[in-house]
Amino acid sequence: TAKHTAASLRAMKAVARIPMLTAYTTPVARALEKARVPVLLVGDTVGMVEMGFDSTRQVTLDHMCYHVGAVRRGAPATHIIGDLPYETDGDPETALRSARALITAGADSVKLEGPKLEVIRHLVAQGIDVVGHTGLTPQTSTNFKQVGREAPDAQRILDEARAIAGAGAFLVVLEHIPAALGEAVTRAIAVPTIGIGAGSGCDGQVLVINDAMGLGERWPPFSRQYAFMGQAIVDAAATYVGQVTGGTY
Numbered sequence: 001t002a003k004h005t006a007a008s009l010r011a012m013k014a015v016a017r018i019p020m021l022t023a024y025t026t027p028v029a030r031a032l033e034k035a036r037v038p039v040l041l042v043g044d045t046v047g048m049v050e051m052g053f054d055s056t057r058q059v060t061l062d063h064m065c066y067h068v069g070a071v072r073r074g075a076p077a078t079h080i081i082g083d084l085p086y087e088t089d090g091d092p093e094t095a096l097r098s099a100r101a102l103i104t105a106g107a108d109s110v111k112l113e114g115p116k117l118e119v120i121r122h123l124v125a126q127g128i129d130v131v132g133h134t135g136l137t138p139q140t141s142t143n144f145k146q147v148g149r150e151a152p153d154a155q156r157i158l159d160e161a162r163a164i165a166g167a168g169a170f171l172v173v174l175e176h177i178p179a180a181l182g183e184a185v186t187r188a189i190a191v192p193t194i195g196i197g198a199g200s201g202c203d204g205q206v207l208v209i210n211d212a213m214g215l216g217e218r219w220p221p222f223s224r225q226y227a228f229m230g231q232a233i234v235d236a237a238a239t240y241v242g243q244v245t246g247g248t249y
């Protein structure tokens, strides 16, 4: 199967649902390509789930390029979205330089948080495919609580999603909002919505791979688990320790 483009993903609206997972490393990217996940996000969540930071704000453009390269080498035939990390997309020219670095590292498109409409329009005008992101936006939020519960905040998120799509984004990620708002945004915009904790009414879903695979200490309550890799490693390593210390290996 051919690698998805921004256009082919955009055209899936109301035709087929879009499964997305994050990926940060070559072996995981390889496995996800084998499983036919059509689109991978190298998210700045890498800082929290793979680097031990307590927020995504410590992640640099160099970190992101390193991980985008690793994922590209593992998944050469899969559409890869690279996340623009904190403060690398504050104005159109800075954002363009940052986006080009991610593309050079192997990304097909880039994602950025919030209604940075001038930035989105500039990147799109320069030929860069852009994914938007609203709802909970971890680079600027102080906690990870659900947003959009109150009517004014829900309206703001709906307006932001419309504006982000209007500025030229080909997908919009909706993070940690009520399911009814996820559905309302999905009906309101012409490009696919990709939800994470935004209900099953979105056009697609994205999960942080470490959360989905149970690799880590904790994960958000909305994240389904499909494996328990953390425990599998504990069990396997304990078996190994037992064999070496017991003299059987």
Ligand code: KIV
Pocket: 022, 041, 042, 043, 044, 045, 046, 083, 173, 175, 196, 206, 208
């Ligand atoms: O960085 C990331 O993994 C993300 C997803 C949570 C959407 O932005």
Ligand code: NA
Pocket: 043, 044, 045, 056, 083
């Ligand atoms: Na992110």
